[in-house]
Amino acid sequence: MQQAGEATKKTLTPRGERTRAALVAAARTVFERDGFQNSRLTDITAEASCSTGTFYTYFQSKEEILDAVFEMAHEDMLHPGFPHVDADDDPVVVLEAANRAYFEAYRRNAKLRLVLEQVSGISPEFRDKRRARGRVFAERNARQIERLQERGLADPDVDPDRAARALSGMVSRMAYNAFALGDEAEIDELVETSTLLWANAIKLASPVTRAE
Structure with a gap:
């Protein structure tokens, strides 16, 4: 079953791509700084300078954006x-x-x-x-x-x-x-x-x- 975040990623505008990328970069900064368990969605949105509503346009949860961060790192290492x-x-x-x-x-x-x-x-x-x-x-x-x-x-x-x-x-x-x-x-x-x-x-x- 396709997740909402996966479907959204395929239909993003250039501006949407930039926003999503900014959220992923912000999430990486927060996760590396605070660890996964101590990180909050509000920390990520504050780092990305966007609203919680904007976050949910691209991701359903903290786990989903963490997986997006891991996927980018995986591609870099591969x-x-x-x-x-x-x-x-x-x-x-x-x-x-x-x-x-x-x-x-x-x-x-x-x-x-x-x-x-x-x-x-x-x-x-x-x-x-x-x-x-x-x-x-x-x-x-x-x-x-x-x-x-x-x-x-x-x-x-x-x-x-x-x-x-x-x-x-x-x-x-x-x-x-x-x-x-x-x-x-x-x-x-x-x-x-x-x-x-x-x-x-x-x-x-x-x-x-x-x-x-």
Whole structure:
């Protein structure tokens, strides 16, 4: 069943898009500052300089706008952008670039990840959505492992799905400890370690090395 907020989003005018975006940005500021449970709709509308009635034009509840905030962060982390690499480039270089982009995106969203931890502990709905969004990362990484195996650059005995889940979880936890919990690890250190562990786990080799 389609929610009212979802239907509204598809029919927004340019002005409506701007208002909705301002509400989402305001909500993110409030959630990151106060946490989910201590945040109020009036805090969000005050931050966005709009009325409560305007809020309900775009969202039905605090939970719905929180999900919109999470969705934007998810897209940022899933498609963070990184220096151009070609499909035929050294796969270790490609992996390193992808890890760096992920860590940088995670750092941008670290405060929000703490909010995600909070609501996942109290809401089965958000826990399910978190799990589903996490699967998107693991499935993308599994496809990449499969492509490397097809090129003869990764261990053919490694199960792509299981390896992707394990390695994605490892990198995510490294980022969480560094940026959400404040372990103060440098990105260069995180990138170097995660890339080495990824490469070793699937016995990743460069095309030149494999040909020798």
